[in-house]
Amino acid sequence: MDGVSIPLDHVLLLSALLFICGLLGLMMRRNVIFILISLEVMLNSSAVAFVAAGARWGQADGQVIFMLILAVAAAEVAVGLGLVIQIQRRFKSLDMDDADRLRG
Amino acid sequence: MLKLLPLIPLFPLVSSVLLMVTTGKMPKRLVAILGAGSVGLSALTTLLVGLAFMESGQPHHQVLWTWMQVGTFSPDIAFYLDGLTLVMMSVITGVGFLIHLFSTEFMEEDVSYSRYFAYLNMFVFAMLILVMADNLLLLYLGWEGVGVCSYLLVGFWYQNPDNGLAARKAFVVTRVGDTAMALGLFLLFTELGTLDIQPMAAAANSQWQVGDTLPVLACLLLLGGAVGKSAQLPLHTWLPDAMAGPTPVSALIHAATMVTAGVYLIARTHELFLLAPPAMLAVALVGLITSLMAAFTALVQHDIKRILAYSTISQIGYMFLALGVGAWTAGIFHLMTHAFFKALLFLGAGAVIHCLHHEHNIFKMGGLRTRLPVAFWSFLIGSAALAALPFTSGFFSKDMILLQAYELPGAGPWLWAGGLLGALLTAIYSFRLVFVVFFGEAKTEPDRQPGLRMAVPLTLLCVLAIIGGWFALPLADVFPVAGEHHPSHLIEGISIAIPLIGLVLAYLIFLSGQLKIDGLVNSSLGRTLKKFWFSGWAMDLLYDRLLVRPYKGLAYMLRGEWVDVIYNSIVKVCQMLFVGLSHTQTGRLRWYATSMVFGVIVVIALLLGVI
Amino acid sequence: MLELILFYMAATIALVSTILALTRVNATHALIYLILSLLAVAVIFYLIGAPFAAVLEVVIYAGAIMVLFVFVIMMLNLGEKGDRREKKLLKPQVWVTPVILALILLVELVLVLSQSAPAETQGLISSKQVGMTLYGPYVLAVEIASMLLMAGLVGAYHLGRRYLEEGGGS
């Protein structure tokens, strides 16, 4: 298995495309679950970029960061889903626009 | 003996402070003794000092302490005694004492008896400082001091807002003049380096030539102060209103002493004025014009005190005329005789008012000749002196002024003619007063007779008003000697005849009624003119429209503080920004995410541009 | 060559399934597509020489985290009504601005990428290497991550407990 043949640019491009998908989801969806999913996509895409960069230099740092991202994602999902439950209880809806208490 | 000089102002000062500190808790008798007695003591001391001065014949200079000293600016609290000072001091303490004595009875029923004497004594103190001052700054202290006392006394019955207005007017109008004078002081100090009068005169003589601009400017500024204090054009409007004060106050401050301070100032600084002929001419013209205007105004007034007030303005005009033509001694002489007869007239008027339920309108009086004989004789003698009937004191002084005015090369005869017109008018209005008030049928009955403390001062002043013309004033060393004059007999004769003509005219018009002037008075021109003169040539109206109202309007307009508009608009902008920005806080997650993306785009674009 | 083909296939699957996941109305469907996307990414990891990461991606991401999602969605019991409502929210006007912005961003990213010199991934990085690095220079990061996880745990417990105490969802 020699991974020499995969061009880094393409991996990074994939990462960018995934990231933008996540971003679009974040911007368009109002359902809090989909927002969380979008966040996961974005985290994942950045993880791709890290791993690819690590592979480019033959260093393990990229994967280390990937693992940290995993930890962040896990924590985020745990808290985020807890919040989802609270939002559902409070607003009887998952629409984030109903939870606009922060409006100035 | 000369060392007693500082005691003279000290007596009234101490008395005044005592009266102020005890705040009316002193018994009236003691107040009277303290108030009048202190001035009496001053008068006695003045006599002693005067005798000593006559003996030595040398001007006496006495420094008490250095007022302030900054670099070369070091005015002292110091007194200077020469003939001029002595004359002024004698008038102030002498006439002042008589008026204080008169006041002890006149003000008997007033609740603020001790406040009255506190002010009056303070006035005497300030006036003495004014005339005794060795330098112009100390003179200015006295100058403002008498202004304040005048303010306090005009507004003595403060319960009536009209009196307050009159008092404020008196102070503010004179302050305009005072400020001009202060500027004059600045100029003199800046140019001559001292404010001590004698060194200053010497410095002026050595630094300036006759006809230079600076002395003219300085003298005109000093003249500004003088016209303010002495109620000359264009700052004369306060004096008639100042009659709101108690009548003895009018006699002391607004006839005998304070209003003549301007005359004193010019006489004191005559060496400067001699360097500035245009300023001298200005003094003469101001005096003449004022004197005529005031005389016309006095002709048509109803209020006994206002008539006397305009007459005072007119007479001071004569003094200015005298100073302007260089007749220094004559001016001071007239100052003195005027102090006698005008104090007499005012006190006489005071007696009439006192005994007549505070009636001021002369057309509501009449026939008082038999009912108030003391007042009648005072008025008669006073009016005779005022009109300059021969052998009264006023005759000598006024005659001297007119003759010296005639001598002046150039404008002399014109000034003389103007002066004669004034003398004619003076005779007419003064005897109009006498005839209307004391002859004819009685309209109001007096409810009392003047007591001893009123009668004695009146009598003494009557004597002074008659014999005052024979006094020899010790002014020879003070003023430059006037040239010998040889007036023709014609000129002299006219001067004597004019007042008599005026007397006869007044008799014919106001007493016998043989000369009918109703037609003249009731014609439209006559009515307009009468109204115009009655209002004091509409000067009050002019100032009201030109200065008072615009200033008040300005103050009212600005009171909301427009500068704050700037700061408030800064606040407004901040608030608008706040409101605007708070709209971006929609609370919507998508909106925040979108804005973040937008920001990221911008940042990356910037980076790309840089890369 | 095979790797390259595999890579492009996996990349296509990842992209398509992600797009599908984000456009679903039903949350459960979306999750299935997301798992598919994650698996595809795992393949890519494997291909670029990071087998350990690939394994973690499958086990933790696609396994643990997504299961968590599924549990919650089941707990919320959204059903048909939620789907209809969700459909209404996906109106075209909601799309326009985000899409434009996303496109601009994409262009920018591509520009950035095009400026870097072409390079390729190289060699395999063993799990040993990763482990050495992780517990070597990055040990502090591990500590921080552990604290983060702890905080997440506590937070999730706290939020969830109140829900349970108050008697469950609607």
Added chain:
Amino acid sequence: MVLVNLILILLAGGVIAWLAERQHPLLPRWIALFTILFDLGYFLVYMSDLSWSQIAIVPNPSDAATWLFHYKAEWIPRFGISFELAMDGLSLLMVLLTLVLGAVAVSSSWTDIKQRTGFFEANLLWTLAGVLGVFLALDLFLFFLFWEVMLVPMYLMIAIWGHEGRGYASMKFFIFTQVSGLMMLLAILALVMLNHSSTGVYSFSYFDLLDHKVGGDIAYYLMLGFFVAFLVKLPGFPFHTWLPDAHTQAPTAGSVILAGILLKTGAYGLIRFVVPLFPNEALAFSPIAMGLGVAGIIYGAVLALGQDDFKRLVAYSSVSHMGFVLLGVFAWNALALQGAVMQMIAHGFSTAALFMIAGSLQERMHTRDMSKMSGLWQNMPRMGAVAMFFALASLGLPGLGNFVAEFLVLVGLFAVAPWVAAVAALGLIVAAIYSLMMMQRAFQGKPDEGRRFPDYGFREMLTMTVMIVGLIWLGLYPQPVLDTAQPVLDSLMQMVGSVTEPTKVAGLMP
């Protein structure tokens, strides 16, 4: 150490007064009075060691040994910040004024503060401590610190014990002072940085900064930074608008301190810092400064006439009077400078007294509106007489301190800029108008027979007598004050002497 103790005593007294409220609510005012008098006594004891010959030494601004007292301790040596206090004739006068008026201020709020008395007196004492610090500090960092220290307690005094509009007034006061203070801080920092770049050492010390003057355009802006801070405090037109609000709303003691002492810190700053640190720039700026001074004199006087509120009137009169100080400082003339110093002291007395009268009226009538007053003299002759005295002082009656001050300023200014002096002299006329109008509206006119108010009692008369005697003394024998300030001003004149050649002032000559 004397100087440090002077400040510490006040700070400690404040703490004690605060704590003492728990024992008895009336105790703090006695503690405050005692603290100030003790401080004054302590200072006088040390001052009595000074001889006139010592005071007459012209202090060399860059040689600390020529100053009367000097104290220096390291504070933050890394940035050249030290705890440096020093006193010369000018600060001596200011310290005396502060302590005397401080005692007067305590007396003026003897009865009208009923809530949280302890904290009030504590704030009062802390303000005084801050003011003393400002007058004594010679380290610019320390100076700025004290500048803020005096601000905060004053803000609290207005915000807590003020009248109906206190929120707005105190905020306005705070923001004006704070913003201008920030400008000064920027200028200080820039000055230190410039000094650092030329000498290589950081130093906030006045002496060091004096030795290395900055030049060029930047110096002009730095001068403006200082100038604006001091002008706001002075207050000079057009930065005066906080003053009427703050004065009107402050409790009596607050007004007394504000008018009597705090405003003087602005004037002091001009003399101590702006002119010596930036002589060239200040000279170039002086036409504008004079213009602002004259504008302040006239504007303040006009607005004073338009006011119904007794305190607002007095506040605007302050604006007018402080214009003379500005003129005096920027006339570049020994006479005018002396006048400015005299005005600082005389105005402190006269305006403080007028504010006390306003406070007494407010306490008795519960209004400051002069349209609701009339003929008060009838009921309160003593208060009326006192008010008359201070009204006359305020309009510049010769024989009282204000006249000496204004006359010296004008006579000095006249030599430099006659036309400016002529316009400023109009201030004498308009001052008469508003002062007398104030007397007329409040004390004269028809008395309201239905209402009776208690006249001044012993405590009030005692306080007022102190001020009256002070003003008469300043008016008739100001020499001790002049002599004390003279050496300082001489050194100032020497310092600027090199730049004030007649040719440079020529623009102002006729």
